[in-house]
Amino acid sequence: MRISIAWLSAYVPLPPPAELARRLTDVGLEVEAVERVGASLDGVVAARILSSERHPNAEKLAVCQVEAGAGTVQVVCGATNWKVGDVVPLATPGTRMPAGHRIDRASLRGVDSHGMLCSAKELGLDDDASGLLLLPADAVPGTPLAQVLGIEDVVLEVNVTPNRPDALSHLGIAREVAAATGAEVSYPEAGLRQEAPAASTALRVTVEAPDRCFRYAARVIEGVRIGPSPAWLARRLEACGVRAISNVVDATNFVLLERGQPLHAFDLDKVAGAEIVVRMARAGEKMTTLDGVVRTLSPDDLVIADRERASALAGVMGGGDSEISAGTSRVLLESAWFEPTGVRRTARRHGLHTEASHRFERGVDPEGVVAALDRCAAMIATLSGGTVRRGAVDAHPHRRKPVEVTLPWTRPGEILGMPVSRKEARAALQSLGFELTSTGPRNGTFRVPSWRLDVTREEDLIEEIVRLRGYDAIPETLPVIVSDTPAPSLEAVVTERVRQALEGAGFSEAVNFSFVAPGDLTPLGAGSGAGIPLKNPISADLAVMRGSLVPSLLKVLAYNRRQRVEEVRIYEIASTYHPRAADATDDTPAREELRLAGVASGRRHPVGWSAGGDPLDFHDVKGALEPLLETLGIEGVRWVPGGASWLHPRSAATLSWPGGGAEPVVLGVVGEVHPRVAAAFDLPRGVFAFDLSFAALAAAARPVRGHADVPRFPAVLRDLAVVVANEVEARAVLEGVRAEPLVEEVTLFDVYRGAPIPEGRKNLAMAIRYRAGDRTLTDSEADAAHARIVARLQADLGADLRG
Amino acid sequence: MDLVRDLEALAEGARQSIAQAPDDRTLEELRVRYLGKKGEISAVLRGMGQLAAEERPRVGEVANRVRDEVDALLVRARQRIEDSRLEKELQGARIDVTLPGRRLLPRGHRHPVTRTTEEIVAIFSRLGYEVASGPEIELDWYNFEALNIPADHPARDMQDTFYVDESALGRVGGEGAVLLRTHTSPIQIRAMKRAGAPPVRVVAPGRVYRSDYDQTHTPMFHQVEGICVGPGITFADLKGTLAAFARAFFGAGTRTRVRPSYFPFVEPGAEVDVSCSICGGVGNRSGARCGTCKGTGWLEVLGSGMVHPKVLENVGFDPSAVTGFAFGMGVERMAMLKYGIGDLRLFYENDLRFLEQF
């Protein structure tokens, strides 16, 4: 809310603007900006024209000598509406004009000009460009123009939180200033003069929806002449960002900004039957609002109707039919109290947010309705020459009882953690308009001022006390709480180990938006999760809560490749979103599954002077995941050929963990991204990805393991080379070796295809370490074990021994 | 006596040849020549058979002495040769220490949002807070109603909400709207309900969503929420806790300032400012106005307050018996302030050239 300091100062003595801003912020009304009004006129001063003569080289120009405070200067001028002796605005050299250009000392057709004499339009004051702006003759030359015009002002941009509708006006802010500084608010007099006949003979008001309109008060002003507002009024409104329209409408806006009570003026002669009916709209009923939009109303919309039709959306916006116009002579002035949630629903339904709805939906002062009406009626009469009929037509179906709240005197201290005396509590509350209605040794009961609809319980009173006293007064302590020291959760341990394993394998972390374009998920095919669509996405690209992390990561990969970053290894740990299981019993609306996914492409090692250059492949990614499984203590994982439909069918695997149950647990998939999927993301071949279930990893993890004793007896080392058919998996050969009990470890150190190995076969070379736990192994024992292995591989896998 | 003389002569020859041996190979030849089975000492000893019995011990004694001497000479000579070779190497060609180090796989980097979240959470963990989480697709009740933000309340305007297409959820209607959580505050509701009784002390990091996308907003961002509820918890405890946090996160000299504000789920509510981490709280840097704090010397970083009694009632706690405070902060903002990141969009571009700096 914009608060004019010039306006505010009429109601309460003020400290200087910076100090005022700090005080308001300290009581919870944050001042976000302090803006000087009239700053656009800096450099423009009043100047008296002392003499003039024709420009020697231009018939339409005059060369004037003007007095502008610091002496006499010469200015060239093209306007003609002035005479010698007039006082006019002079833009001195260096002035930045509202249109943006700078005034400099210049030579106009050979004559020096030290500035420019200005029209109102050139100064951005109004649209009058017919000649120079003539200033009062007694204006002192050299005085800044803003001061001459009385438009010097400072505007505070106050952030009023939704709980404080009482502060959405100058008087409301004045109350807060008074409470904070100890000053008194001087409320303006309405100065209402009423004349017979009574308003009730000219107007009838019926409230048919009393639960949506608690009070509807109206006055009738006759004989008004619609015209522009005086300058002081227009200036007040404009300082607050409200455009001046006409005297009647401006008066309603003035009172709105003064007191926070929205008012509406109707042309009474356009109110059919001179009758106001406050009722719910009929289904399908139409009306045209002031903004020219034809609206179809809902039966939940409250309207102000005449005998025939709806003429205003109550508390939100008036209608075009009954609008004040140049010919209006009889005004119906409305001041009402509408139920906040209803106003809010109507405003949102019609996509409207007005000064009126903003205040009504937060709650205006129920006891201020009539005072605002009287104040505004008097202003209209004064500004427009009209007369106010005697009495208000006041329908008041819902009378409000004052709210009283009891405060235990010890409670503020308990909540705040510092002593607050009864006297302090009382003084703070009373300065804010709370009235002590009864008091005892333990409690005091306060009547809440009618404008403070947000205060209903003791905590609210405590907040009032502390915000006035200042939060600085509260000491800093640390809570004393008896509770266990929490152990880190399994999820936290697993997360940290996963991150470290992946970081060790060169993977950096990406964080992507949870929402993607629906089309991002389609290349992955069925089974990867279609995601959960949003009802009101911010854009089509961010419309679906993703069912898989992979598309986002592929896009990051593509983005980085476009930036010419070739070596990309990235991962993400995040939720994916799915419809909840039919048998779910918890109260989460969707099934959120934490997943761990990564993508990689580029070289196996960065190119260096000693190594590198080959593109990475499946086994590089596998080499990143194996230590991850190791650090989590997940043992016995099988790498089963074949992954998912979005992976290359011949270059992918499923990670299957036997676990303890009947069925093995699928931890996830890894492989080369299917060439067609890669193409859909503008990626070349050679992109590898994995997608693992974080929950499955956590369930399989045994982060704390036992240990085995260090071997006491020496080992015997033997190499073995066997030739098997290409289709024989390395796993089968290694398992065949490990089946021999004396084998401690086997390392596959070479895989070779090509001459002299026959076509269709491959040579696997292994280093085997034999060891017995209880004795030193003899050579002959090792030879025998070696022979048993060879025999088993020959029998089971058709292996040939290669000598 | 000839044999003794022969042995002495042999020893003298060995001393000379061993002293002059230039390398290990020569030494080995000398070892074989003198000490080998077919060597010269052995040859002398073979002649002992012809000696008188009483002379044998004396000759044997000399032979042993000579053998030991030659052996010792060989050991020393080997050491000498090794030393001179090492000395030569130590004085020889240098390696090129300026060639880049061999790094087969540079380490990956953690995203600054994660890093910052971890730093925040670690500080509260040290203060005894447990880590909690909750769903991102949330029920209206947890995100708003339970937090004292009823339907049709203007406070809902403070957070532009994404709603979920419920037909895709396969659930029966009538449970209230389903939305993307607009803050991590619903986690405090779930944590208090889960705990069942005070004390509750949790910190809850997570993704949150608001329908806002411009220079200074992204539709998804991260928050860390914290709550401390128990008997006798005061506003002073809130101030002390957040001041301690600010010093731990931004540095020991960091000052905090608390001023009234409004969040529907707390009362009294407070905005917590910390002294500007960029200009040190003075409002300007080398004479120019500090752009980070706009010259005020203060940064708004935390929303907080005493848990509203209605919130306590909503989770079944008795507000006359327990009190508590809650606080929340934006992770991206904390990361920007801590690491001096100027552009919010950098967090979600995931450009490795950015990520690799963390």
Ligand SMILES: [Zn+2]
């Ligand atoms: Zn600063």
